[in-house]
Amino acid sequence: MVQTRRYPYVGPAEFRDRVIAVDAVAVDSVASLDEWLAGRDRGDLAEPVTFVVALDGVLRLAPRRSEHIALAGGQDVLAAGEMAFAAAGIGWRVAEVTNQSTGYCPDPDCWPAVAKAIDRVGIPHPGGFTDRVIFRRCPSCGERNIVRDDDFTCALCGSALPSQWNLTSD
Structure with missing residues (x-):
């Protein structure tokens, strides 16, 4: 059985410390x-909407400019990103989905x-x-990075980034 990773919030503390209710739906x-x-x-x-998959496996959605941490109620998640919907006959389909959540x-x-x-x-x-989207934390300066074009180099200090996911809560 594959173990599902829990993702802790690793973004700016000011967002975590002021989690406010958002126009969301489970x-x-x-x-x-x-x-x-x-x-x-x-x-x-x-435009896409913000999403998280809560620890209970339920998809939660909010308008795009909502913070993922608010949508998650301050909790860890199984996934987070942005999702766009398109009409499909009489219903909907997911047209685009990304793991873009800083x-x-x-x-x-x-x-x-x-x-x-x-x-x-x-x-x-x-x-x-x-x-x-590939995210890595720089082991030298601690900055969160988005890896682009397979260049595992920190955008802030130029140090090498690890090949494996390494972001944990501070």
């Missing part, structure tokens, strides 16, 4: 997704938790992240 069915998306402004639907910095290996949460809702998805 999505566990097509009906709950339909209802939440129906309440969105057209402009909101033109608060949790999840590794792309969190995809199975995302897929399971979306499958639980019962809508089609792309089968993997449409944009995979």
